[in-house]
Amino acid sequence: MIAKGIDWVMVWLYAIIVSIGLICIFSVEFKSDDRFFQSLFAFKKNYSKQMLYLCISAVIAVFILLTDSKFFTATPNLLYLLGILLILATFVVGKNVNGSRSWIPLGFMNLQPVETCKIFTALALAKYLSQPNTNFTKTKSHAIAAGLCFLPMVFSILQNETGLALVYFAFLLPMYREGLPAGYLILGASLSILLIITLLLPTTQLLIALAVVAVFCIWFMKRKIKRNRNLLLIIIAIWGISSLFVGAAVPFLFKNVFQKYQADRIFSLVGRDNPFVEVSDTEDVDAAVAAKKKKGDTENYNVKQSKIAIGSGGFTGKGFMKGTQTQGDFVPEQHTDFIFTSLGENFGFIGTATLMLLYMAMLLRIIFIAERQRSTFSRVYAYSVAGILFFHIAINIGMTIGLAPVIGITLPLMSYGGSSLLTFTILIFIMIKLDADRQMVLR
Numbered sequence: 001m002i003a004k005g006i007d008w009v010m011v012w013l014y015a016i017i018v019s020i021g022l023i024c025i026f027s028v029e030f031k032s033d034d035r036f037f038q039s040l041f042a043f044k045k046n047y048s049k050q051m052l053y054l055c056i057s058a059v060i061a062v063f064i065l066l067t068d069s070k071f072f073t074a075t076p077n078l079l080y081l082l083g084i085l086l087i088l089a090t091f092v093v094g095k096n097v098n099g100s101r102s103w104i105p106l107g108f109m110n111l112q113p114v115e116t117c118k119i120f121t122a123l124a125l126a127k128y129l130s131q132p133n134t135n136f137t138k139t140k141s142h143a144i145a146a147g148l149c150f151l152p153m154v155f156s157i158l159q160n161e162t163g164l165a166l167v168y169f170a171f172l173l174p175m176y177r178e179g180l181p182a183g184y185l186i187l188g189a190s191l192s193i194l195l196i197i198t199l200l201l202p203t204t205q206l207l208i209a210l211a212v213v214a215v216f217c218i219w220f221m222k223r224k225i226k227r228n229r230n231l232l233l234i235i236i237a238i239w240g241i242s243s244l245f246v247g248a249a250v251p252f253l254f255k256n257v258f259q260k261y262q263a264d265r266i267f268s269l270v271g272r273d274n275p276f277v278e279v280s281d282t283e284d285v286d287a288a289v290a291a292k293k294k295k296g297d298t299e300n301y302n303v304k305q306s307k308i309a310i311g312s313g314g315f316t317g318k319g320f321m322k323g324t325q326t327q328g329d330f331v332p333e334q335h336t337d338f339i340f341t342s343l344g345e346n347f348g349f350i351g352t353a354t355l356m357l358l359y360m361a362m363l364l365r366i367i368f369i370a371e372r373q374r375s376t377f378s379r380v381y382a383y384s385v386a387g388i389l390f391f392h393i394a395i396n397i398g399m400t401i402g403l404a405p406v407i408g409i410t411l412p413l414m415s416y417g418g419s420s421l422l423t424f425t426i427l428i429f430i431m432i433k434l435d436a437d438r439q440m441v442l443r
Contacts (some may be wrong), residue, residue, distance in 0.1 A: 005436030021414035027321045053418040057425040064429040069437040078125035083120035086113035087155045102159040112419040114156040122384035131379035163407030165180040170387030174380045179214045214239035266405040306400045310344030317348030335416040340400045378434040
């Protein structure tokens with residue numbers, strides 16, 4: 001029976017957030033002279049297409065709930081391989097969308113394998129960590145788990161989908177829950193802080209500062225170093241790794257991993273020009289400067305328009321379909337990456353706060369579901385879902401209000417797009433199905 005054991009709180013949270021997303025997409029695109037029913041069933045408008053994707057998602061959700069849970073524990077490795085092959089297929093038959101060759105055209109929609117592969121990666125990680133012979137206290141197990149999670153991320157970077165690649169760091173949450181040493185997270189957090197400092201300071205100044213700090217530490221700890229020479233090696237090692245990261249890794253990241261427009265947007269957040277732009281000897285520097293002045297701060301145009309739209313909504317909003325910014329198409333990509341602006345302008349602080357509370361309730365519910373599982377497989381999978389959702393929500397809303405760079409990440413269940421909606425629907429309903437059978441010990 002389909003209703004037996006189903007967590008209806010999760011189902012209702014899903015339905016409410018998806019409905020809010022449909023309302024926002026409709027308010028962005030529907031014009032006063034459009035014929036409602038004709039446009040709805042013609043499937044030419046984005047809101048009508050989203051309705052179609054929602055119907056497909058509902059059918060898939062029911063199919064998942066009717067599927068035996070053992071299917072999801074028996075097929076993760078095969079599905080993961082399929083996901084990797086689909087990603088590789090985009091290099092051959094992929095469609096170029098906004099400079100990213102990461103889409104496979106299916107006629108009625110475009111499939112983005114690197115988005116869908118998050119499902120298969122979550123299942124594969126859950127399968128690996130739930131195996132009896134997996135000892136997650138060993139470095140070898142950490143490396144295998146990291147390889148499973150970060151292989152799709154590498155392919156995503158090669159497809160110029162840096163934003164989606166970052167989401168794969170979400171799998172650190174289930175790994176940490178299952179015993180990943182905190183040292184890895186401390187190292188990652190330290191490098192992240194160093195990266196932020198690198199954005200703020202010129203590379204040469206920062207390298208000098210690191211050397212000064214290292215010398216100061218050696219002088220300050222000279223008595224301890226005399227008793228334990230290993231401390232000197234540790235300080236030198238930390239200084240060496242930090243210097244290599246600042247002097248080599250960061251420039252490589254901004255020159256070869258991030259696209260130029262992405263790097264420009266990141267540096268514009270801290271009020272600096274991109275220092276890693278290479279200007280050839282034959283280029284007219286004066287002309288380049290003049291062109292830049294004429295161009296203005298275009299890297300921040302999306303964010304500026306987004307902040308204007310959200311701010312203009314005030315406390316209660318301008319009212320449904322009365323937003324001048326979103327109705328006037330001033331916000332680029334307002335039905336996809338910047339759908340949050342529609343909610344902010346139409347319904348104000350009350351609307352955005354309500355959505356945030358719904359997302360918070362969903363994340364807390366997922367963690368509650370994860371902790372009541374008897375099976376390691378189900379628990380790891382649920383934490384993977386929570387991590388993916390959190391990354392998408394935090395980065396998307398952060399970039400719409402200017403707290404994060406614009407890197408092209410959708411807002412879960414809200415943004416327009418069949419690939420995104422189907423991915424989150426499948427992610428969530430597999431978890432709901434596994435939870436419904438939580439009395440079984442799945443492995």
